[in-house]
Amino acid sequence: MTSISEDTSASKEPSNTPKTQLDFIFYGRGSEFFGVWIVNVLLTVLTLGIYSAWAKVRTNRYFYSNTQLGEFRFSYLAEPMQILKGRIIAILVFGLFYLASSLSPIVNLIGAIGLVFLMPFLICSSLRFDMRMSSYRNVKFDFKGKYWDAFINFILLPIGSVFTLYLALPWALKRMDSFLIGNSYYGEKQFKPELSTGSYYLAALATIIITLILFAIFAVVLAATGSDIFNIAQAEGAQPEMSFAFIYIILLYILLISFVSAFYQAYIRNHIFKHTELEDVAEFDSQFDFVSLAWLQVSNLLLIVVTLGFAYPFTKVRLANYTIGRTDVIVLDNDTDVFDNIEQGNSAIGDEVANVFDIDIALT
Amino acid sequence: MVNISATLFRARSSRACSVSLSFSQNNCLIETENYTETIPIVDIRFRPGIGSSPHELSLPDGGLLSVPSKVELSPYWPRIAGDSLLTRFERSPIAWLFALVFIPFSLYVLINHVIPTAAKAVTPYVPQVMKAHIDNQALFVLDNSFLEPSLLTDEQKRSVNAIWSSTIKTVEQGESEFQLLFRQAGNFGANAFALPGGTVVVTDELVTLLSENPDALKGVFFHEIGHVKHQHSLQLISESAGTTLLLTYLFGDLEGAADLFVGSALTVIQNQFSQAFESEADSYAKYKLEQQGISATALADALLLIVGEQEASNSNKLSQYFSSHPSIKQRVEALK
Numbered sequence: 287m288t289s290i291s292e293d294t295s296a297s298k299e300p301s302n303t304p305k306t307q308l309d310f311i312f313y314g315r316g317s318e319f320f321g322v323w324i325v326n327v328l329l330t331v332l333t334l335g336i337y338s339a340w341a342k343v344r345t346n347r348y349f350y351s352n353t354q355l356g357e358f359r360f361s362y363l364a365e366p367m368q369i370l371k372g373r374i375i376a377i378l379v380f381g382l383f384y385l386a387s388s389l390s391p392i393v394n395l396i397g398a399i400g401l402v403f404l405m406p407f408l409i410c411s412s413l414r415f416d417m418r419m420s421s422y423r424n425v426k427f428d429f430k431g432k433y434w435d436a437f438i439n440f441i442l443l444p445i446g447s448v449f450t451l452y453l454a455l456p457w458a459l460k461r462m463d464s465f466l467i468g469n470s471y472y473g474e475k476q477f478k479p480e481l482s483t484g485s486y487y488l489a490a491l492a493t494i495i496i497t498l499i500l501f502a503i504f505a506v507v508l509a510a511t512g513s514d515i516f517n518i519a520q521a522e523g524a525q526p527e528m529s530f531a532f533i534y535i536i537l538l539y540i541l542l543i544s545f546v547s548a549f550y551q552a553y554i555r556n557h558i559f560k561h562t563e564l565e566d567v568a569e570f571d572s573q574f575d576f577v578s579l580a581w582l583q584v585s586n587l588l589l590i591v592v593t594l595g596f597a598y599p600f601t602k603v604r605l606a607n608y609t610i611g612r613t614d615v616i617v618l619d620n621d622t623d624v625f626d627n628i629e630q631g632n633s634a635i636g637d638e639v640a641n642v643f644d645i646d647i648a649l650t
Numbered sequence: 651m652v653n654i655s656a657t658l659f660r661a662r663s664s665r666a667c668s669v670s671l672s673f674s675q676n677n678c679l680i681e682t683e684n685y686t687e688t689i690p691i692v693d694i695r696f697r698p699g700i701g702s703s704p705h706e707l708s709l710p711d712g713g714l715l716s717v718p719s720k721v722e723l724s725p726y727w728p729r730i731a732g733d734s735l736l737t738r739f740e741r742s743p744i745a746w747l748f749a750l751v752f753i754p755f756s757l758y759v760l761i762n763h764v765i766p767t768a769a770k771a772v773t774p775y776v777p778q779v780m781k782a783h784i785d786n787q788a789l790f791v792l793d794n795s796f797l798e799p800s801l802l803t804d805e806q807k808r809s810v811n812a813i814w815s816s817t818i819k820t821v822e823q824g825e826s827e828f829q830l831l832f833r834q835a836g837n838f839g840a841n842a843f844a845l846p847g848g849t850v851v852v853t854d855e856l857v858t859l860l861s862e863n864p865d866a867l868k869g870v871f872f873h874e875i876g877h878v879k880h881q882h883s884l885q886l887i888s889e890s891a892g893t894t895l896l897l898t899y900l901f902g903d904l905e906g907a908a909d910l911f912v913g914s915a916l917t918v919i920q921n922q923f924s925q926a927f928e929s930e931a932d933s934y935a936k937y938k939l940e941q942q943g944i945s946a947t948a949l950a951d952a953l954l955l956i957v958g959e960q961e962a963s964n965s966n967k968l969s970q971y972f973s974s975h976p977s978i979k980q981r982v983e984a985l986k
Contacts, residue, residue, distance in 0.1 A: 331760075344700060352703045
């Protein structure tokens with residue numbers, strides 16, 4: 287894997303372009319964002335949710351315009367009304383789906399199948415909206431993924447991999463990431479991922495081994511410390527109910543899942559960034575490591591729980607600092623002009639429907 | 651006129667150049683060493699920086715001006731006074747304090763009063779067909795997870811059915827909606843539950859436990875019928891749908907594990923509702939039992955037998971929040 291990366295970087299060398307690593311800094315502060323966030327929540331509650339579209343724009347603008355790459359900040363361009371319209375449609379669709387599916391199992395099934403065919407559309411349109419609303423140096427990003435490509439990569443291959451006993455799943459995951467990144471543009475320049483299938487299999491294998499080891503430790507810890515609590519819970523038998531034992535097990539479980547998912551996330555993100563290039567413009571690097579990432583996620587969750595949610599803005603700023611602090615952008619030529627060729631006028635509909643149905647597609 | 655230094659990006663280009671800005675009454679003047687441009691202020695879209703991030707000015711031709719946040723630009727765009735008001739709120743500790751008190755309070759009112767009231771208003775209009783569908787679906791899920799087919803003998807079933815029919819006869823209306831089913835429960839233990847359409851399920855364990863005490867079984871039946879009469883499960887379904895929708899809307903962008911936390915908070919809140927439901931079903935049962943000259947202690951006996959006196963005496967505060975039944979002690983007291 288390392289040899290591949292050396293090979294490709296060597297093949298770029300001949301043109302002998304000077305490389306410059308740009309400073310990548312997040313200027314947001316937890317205390318400052320707390321004010322933005324709490325006013326957002328207050329106005330959202332007071333307007334019974336209508337303000338949430340304005341809140342989303344304000345939050346995104348805060349994070350984008352506090353992120354500085356080289357000498358310049360990013361911008362978030364969406365207008366609240368675009369998002370509000372999308373949300374109204376999303377709520378109507380969500381409400382109808384909920385009502386219909388509680389009416390009968392058959393309608394529920396039809397709705398679920400419809401959702402499967404709707405999903406590739408939602409993925410493409412929400413990514414397109416997000417990218418087109420993001421700009422850097424007055425040049426917008428774009429996403430040009432097609433419906434049927436999304437259908438193959440996000441529906442067909444993952445379902446198909448079930449019939450290979452999930453043996454093909456890492457390959458399918460690699461295809462998904464390649465689809466997401468390879469269809470992304472900055473101005474007219476395309477992002478070019480050269481991901482290795484081997485790395486996805488390695489990541490999957492290591493994740494499974496770590497999961498097994500952690501589950502063994504989980505079982506030992508539970509047997510050593512939890513047996514008494516657990517016995518009491520069983521003695522109560524007559525009424526299965528949430529108790530201390532249940533909370534304890536859930537906490538251990540969250541800890542375990544956080545570690546495992548942090549490992550996979552860190553490994554794959556680093557791989558993607560190391561092997562993606564913005565054609566003729568920039569290379570990337572990422573130094574996530576799984577212990578610090580798991581610690582960040584677990585401590586953020588604890589902060590949110592302990593403060594009943596009020597630490598949320600601080601946890602978001604911590605995450606942004608971590609992400610940006612561990613990402614490098616290396617420009618191949620300092621004087622590249624990147625022209626913008628994107629037409630105006632989109633709606634946020636796809637994005638918002640995806641949000642309400644909780645279909646989470648992460649780029650990293 | 652004050653000169654402001656800013657960065658200009660021309661339309662469709664990422665090349666940056668430093669410019670100097672100045673404002674007259676109606677116009678904005680953009681100057682570099684070899685170039686000057688005058689643009690009417692009304693044609694420029696001003697987006698004030700949030701916190702300490704730079705202001706952005708979108709020019710009519712698609713160009714972008716980035717101005718440091720220290721520079722005061724709002725006087726030139728008096729129409730967006732709302733934004734500077736927002737900024738003032740965002741920086742004011744008094745506004746924070748108000749929000750810190752007001753947000754939990756209004757969420758509490760919404761979840762505890764507004765949504766339940768709305769749910770109560772909606773449930774009577776749900777048609778019986780839909781409720782019967784819900785029963786079938788719920789039973790299908792339960793049969794495939796917790797419940798096993800009943801192992802009672804035909805004779806046991808016959809005597810329980812006799813008690814059931816004599817109970818049903820006294821229900822004012824809609825007795826055809828009700829049906830009794832037998833299931834074996836395994837871990838679920840001695841219990842009974844009612845589904846919104848009128849399906850009542852008793853576990854073999856409960857039938858065995860109360861075999862010597864037909865009045866107690868009658869009390870349990872009335873309790874379950876009370877749940878159906880008051881549309882409790884339907885109300886719970888509507889409430890959970892409403893609350894989920896509300897919280898998804900407000901905190902839609904929380905990530906995975908935090909979602910779980912919101913979910914368990916919901917369980918706590920909803921279990922508190924259902925404590926009120928239990929009491930309501932108890933008082934229905936009490937009323938019906940006494941109407942037939944049976945003492946309400948019959949139900950109290952059943953409760954004590956089901957839970958075991960031990961748990962009733964040492965139920966603690968925390969488990970009460972997670973438990974769907976109010977402290978058995980309180981319920982037994984209420985029935986006496």
